[in-house]
Amino acid sequence: MEEVLGAQPDEPFDINEELDKLPVEIRLRAIDRLKVARLRHRKGLFTKILLIIALLGPGILVMVADNDAGGVITYAQTGSIFGLGFFIPLMVLMVPTAYLVQSMTVRLAAVTRRGHAEMIWKRYGAFWGAFSLGDLVIANSLTLVTEFIGITFGMSIFGVGPYRAVFIGIAFISTVMLTLRYHKWERASLLIAFFNMIFIPLVFFAHPDWSLVAKSFLTWHINGGISTLFIYVLLANIGTTIAPWMLFFQQSSEVDKGTVPEDIGAGKRDTFVGAVIMATVAICIIVLTGTLVFSTGHVGSTTSTTSYDIAFILSTISKKIGTVPVELFALGLIDAGIIAAIALTASTSWAVGEAFNWPKSINLPFLEGRKFYIPGIISMFVAAGIVLLPNVPLGFLNITVQVIASIFMPAALLFLLLLVNDKEVMGKRVNTKWENAAIITIMVVLVTMSSLYGLSLVFPHMF
Amino acid sequence: MASDENDFGFIKNKKDWDNFLKKEKLKDYSKIPVKRAHVNGWVKFAFVFLRIYIVIMLALIVLGFLNII
Numbered sequence: 001m002e003e004v005l006g007a008q009p010d011e012p013f014d015i016n017e018e019l020d021k022l023p024v025e026i027r028l029r030a031i032d033r034l035k036v037a038r039l040r041h042r043k044g045l046f047t048k049i050l051l052i053i054a055l056l057g058p059g060i061l062v063m064v065a066d067n068d069a070g071g072v073i074t075y076a077q078t079g080s081i082f083g084l085g086f087f088i089p090l091m092v093l094m095v096p097t098a099y100l101v102q103s104m105t106v107r108l109a110a111v112t113r114r115g116h117a118e119m120i121w122k123r124y125g126a127f128w129g130a131f132s133l134g135d136l137v138i139a140n141s142l143t144l145v146t147e148f149i150g151i152t153f154g155m156s157i158f159g160v161g162p163y164r165a166v167f168i169g170i171a172f173i174s175t176v177m178l179t180l181r182y183h184k185w186e187r188a189s190l191l192i193a194f195f196n197m198i199f200i201p202l203v204f205f206a207h208p209d210w211s212l213v214a215k216s217f218l219t220w221h222i223n224g225g226i227s228t229l230f231i232y233v234l235l236a237n238i239g240t241t242i243a244p245w246m247l248f249f250q251q252s253s254e255v256d257k258g259t260v261p262e263d264i265g266a267g268k269r270d271t272f273v274g275a276v277i278m279a280t281v282a283i284c285i286i287v288l289t290g291t292l293v294f295s296t297g298h299v300g301s302t303t304s305t306t307s308y309d310i311a312f313i314l315s316t317i318s319k320k321i322g323t324v325p326v327e328l329f330a331l332g333l334i335d336a337g338i339i340a341a342i343a344l345t346a347s348t349s350w351a352v353g354e355a356f357n358w359p360k361s362i363n364l365p366f367l368e369g370r371k372f373y374i375p376g377i378i379s380m381f382v383a384a385g386i387v388l389l390p391n392v393p394l395g396f397l398n399i400t401v402q403v404i405a406s407i408f409m410p411a412a413l414l415f416l417l418l419l420v421n422d423k424e425v426m427g428k429r430v431n432t433k434w435e436n437a438a439i440i441t442i443m444v445v446l447v448t449m450s451s452l453y454g455l456s457l458v459f460p461h462m463f
Numbered sequence: 464m465a466s467d468e469n470d471f472g473f474i475k476n477k478k479d480w481d482n483f484l485k486k487e488k489l490k491d492y493s494k495i496p497v498k499r500a501h502v503n504g505w506v507k508f509a510f511v512f513l514r515i516y517i518v519i520m521l522a523l524i525v526l527g528f529l530n531i532i
Contacts, residue, residue, distance in 0.1 A: 030484070
């Protein structure tokens with residue numbers, strides 16, 4: 001019956017006519033997916049490599065964007081204060097942790113074809129939807145402030161003033177978001193993310209003692225022992241590695257990319273590669289400053305990370321190995337700020353669009369999708385404006401970001417757990433018992449850590 | 464015209480195209496409603512715990528910020 005009613009194989013068929021019938025954002029996604037399907041139909045090693053590359057994207061982007069300007073500074077301070085020891089194997093441990101949490105968003109996106117904010121809002125109601133959206137938008141906007149701090153500081157190394165630095169940052173990030181549609185936006189962002197790996201060759205300038213690095217995996221040695229400062233730095237590192245916005249960003253990005261259940265394996269690989277890059281970059285920064293700056297400090301005599309601000313760290317590096325590594329570090333810091341700002345801006349736009357059922361795709365041209373783009377762009381302008389305000393309490397803002405994230409973290413993880421176990425939504429693709437055991441363990445550790453971290457920021461003497 | 468690279472030879476007819484759209488889930492999901500979840504059992508307990516956690520954290524953080532300021 002279907003054959004009688006359906007089109008005959010020899011009936012004239014024009015794929016472009018069919019594409020033109022689709023709404024613009026779905027049409028562009030369909031073209032991207034047609035290219036992926038074409039690669040799947042072809043044979044040969046080169047085609048397979050192209051297919052693997054085509055399916056990379058959100059996983060690498062979310063992980064690299066997590067090594068943002070604030071993250072880079074945290075890792076640099078960690079190495080400076082604690083040297084080569086405990087924090088190096090800890091970063092390796094963060095690979096499976098970040099991978100397990102983030103890979104669940106791939107599955108959610110592939111099965112539901114909806115973003116995290118939309119699923120929370122529609123499955124669990126307006127209260128939790130508004131709570132999640134409010135937290136996310138505030139945290140994203142304030143985190144953007146820290147990204148612009150990183151960008152302006154990095155550019156100051158090259159003699160660029162703050163106003164010009166902020167203008168360059170805004171112009172670059174807006175151009176990427178407003179002029180590129182999803183596929184090109186993703187490729188451009190991946191290219192920017194690639195430069196985040198500048199920290200990997202940088203470590204070789206320091207000529208670190210690799211035997212000490214290897215030994216740290218055996219001993220997990222804590223220079224100076226467990227102290228208040230150690231707990232604070234530990235919490236900061238964990239808070240830096242896994243943040244609530246990452247869940248929202250990756251799920252929305254996978255939806256916009258067009259990820260379907262067939263791509264779940266590729267999406268997981270993408271996430272794993274991203275997690276490995278994230279940890280490698282973090283370890284390289286810790287090893288760099290652990291080799292060059294740690295020896296100049298005395299861990300026992302410092303009680304806060306403020307003794308090791310980024311200006312002190314860079315001047316120490318400059319004294320020891322010259323200005324070129326410092327300039328490379330500054331480039332890395334600028335890049336970290338830009339890639340994170342691109343991700344945070346998109347994350348805000350996607351989440352607002354999902355919550356209010358507005359158009360929500362980077363495939364939309366600006367005029368057609370202005371409702372989608374405006375929240376992200378506004379948050380960027382507000383953040384950039386705050387950085388330029390005289391006497392703005394940047395330290396206070398940074399604390400607020402971390403505190404909001406610590407309140408938001410349990411809710412974000414709980415909704416992730418609920419959604420990936422929701423049979424009505426996920427069908428047979430719900431979590432296995434092992435996956436649930438792993439995510440619940442991670443949840444307990446992260447919730448405890450992020451709560452303690454949030455509280456330690458406002459009660460500095462609690463430990 | 465939507466694509467310059469129209470050599471998608473594996474889509475020969477309307478039926479292939481419809482199958483492709485279905486397999487790739489290429490439709491407007493904003494027009495498809497999502498059913499509200501039934502919150503009961505341990506999920507209800509988790510939500511109560513979450514509300515208590517948020518209230519306690521907010522109270523402690525407000526106190527902390529008052530100390531800082």
